[in-house]
């Protein structure tokens with residue numbers, strides 16, 4: 058498959074069969090023109106009102122005009138995409154890039170931002186805090202000076218047993234039958250057939266006959282002798298030792314646990330570093346229960362005035378056993394397929410991914426699918442067909458975000474890999490729309506209180522209404538992002554413009570499917586908010602006469618009761 062530009066993408070779209078006449082919007086067929094999905098007729102009539110308070114107003118004529126600051130938090134990339142592809146063609150799936158030596162210059166980061174990177178991920182396993190600080194500051198500089206809107210995530214190293222030295226500067230082959238010593242004793246330089254592990258207690262409880270697995274199966278050894286805390290092991294399945302390869306021990310088909318804490322002393326120091334640098338997300342590695350997530354969240358709320366979102370990484374068997382409580386406690390989830398594959402048989406990974414993704418949508422938490430999406434592109438300029446199928450599957454499952462790892466961090470073709478993710482996700486989203494798959498999504502009731510349930514039902518109805526009416530966009534006015542998130546949970550056809558005065562909410566919404574977050578100074582006066590934001594979008598040339606917009610809000614004016622503004626409105630622009 059060739060990696061193609063946006064214009065190529067348009068050609069691919071243009072070749073797509075137009076929608077069949079079963080797919081109607083307001084009784085009119087929907088078609089594709091020039092890569093953009095469009096409605097043949099979009100005038101809403103007052104009789105199209107739906108049960109909830111819906112007002113298909115004559116337009117915005119007569120409303121006061123407000124001074125609009127055009128620089129108010131409109132991401133230049135979302136803006137460009139909207140102009141090129143129109144409302145319904147805009148990509149909904151968010152993209153995360155791991156930043157490493159191959160893409161850490163200001164120019165590289167700018168190219169990734171231009172290419173659609175929504176979140177920059179920094180893996181604290183690698184490199185120094187100074188290096189990470191420099192990258193974070195460059196991302197923020199680009200946001201401020203060039204109008205990008207890229208959130209920053211740090212990913213903790215987590216407590217795990219890994220190789221510190223294996224006798225070679227890079228990878229080394231373990232031959233069948235070769236005997237190696239595994240030790241935690243620190244020594245200078247390298248010793249042949251000796252592997253130095255990072256954790257002193259790595260051999261605790263390990264017995265002769267146990268199996269030692271490298272990186273989830275890259276190579277396997279049998280423990281043949283204990284020598285104090287060191288282990289002598291014979292290679293039973295030859296393979297490669299990569300730098301920092303992970304070690305796991307198995308007995309009778311079960312993994313041996315070492316009871317390591319989720320956050321090590323170094324991780325806590327990295328968390329403090331993240332707080333001081335004002336990161337938006339912390340991805341927590343090797344989460345095994347909800348308590349580790351809650352502890353970190355409590356720590357962050359005491360330590361930081363900014364609300365930093367905690368994403369739990371699902372990468373252990375234990376985390377799968379306690380999945381629901383972990384998802385509930387977290388602000389989002391990463392399906393870390395790399396390490397998950399160390400503990401879970403590989404053939405289970407696809408179904409585990411789908412289950413986790415579905416549960417996250419049910420519980421209204423964003424989910425990132427990570428690792429090896431386009432692994433071959435670390436070296437090759439084009440992906441394999443299987444990789445494209447894997448990416449498509451994650452988009453078909455409605456994951457909120459896709460993540461590049463080595464492809465961007467150390468790969469030769471990071472930007473091309475990002476454009477493949479862009480292209481494949483846009484194509485798959487279009488297919489889902491053509492197949493009318495959103496209609497098949499069912500969400501269970503989430504809210505505990507009546508007011509939560511009302512907000513949820515309003516969002517469910519609003520999305521159904523937006524899809525049925527074929528409106529061009531959904532506008533949501535939101536304090537902390539909750540209502541935007543509830544709308545996103547329903548995976549609507551039109552994009553969700555989420556207007557908020559809270560910059561933290563805006564940065565967090567960057568990870569949510571289909572949401573274009575915007576920072577706007579909102580007031581108590583809803584009509585003023587509506588007028589101001591429509592003016593903003595119209596001045597940017599993104600909305601025009603005849604376009605229809607559906608509006609919902611979770612803002613509560615001080616003089617109103619909490620339900621006063623729980624309504625759905627539809628406006629046509631005149």
Ligand SMILES: Nc1ncnc2c1ncn2[C@@H]1O[C@H](COP(=O)(O)OP(=O)(O)OP(=O)(O)O)[C@@H](O)[C@H]1O
Nearest residue numbers: 155156157158180182183184395396462463466467
């Ligand atoms: N900041 C960095 N500095 C140097 N190399 C990096 C950096 N970040 C990533 N890399 C390289 O890119 C590769 C992929 O990175 P990534 O963090 O996605 O995977 P990983 O090291 O396997 O860890 P994890 O399992 O937490 O994802 C790493 O193996 C490492 O070689």
Ligand SMILES: CC(=O)C(=O)O
Nearest residue numbers: 393394395396427428
């Ligand atoms: C991303 C990550 O940590 C993993 O896949 O293991």
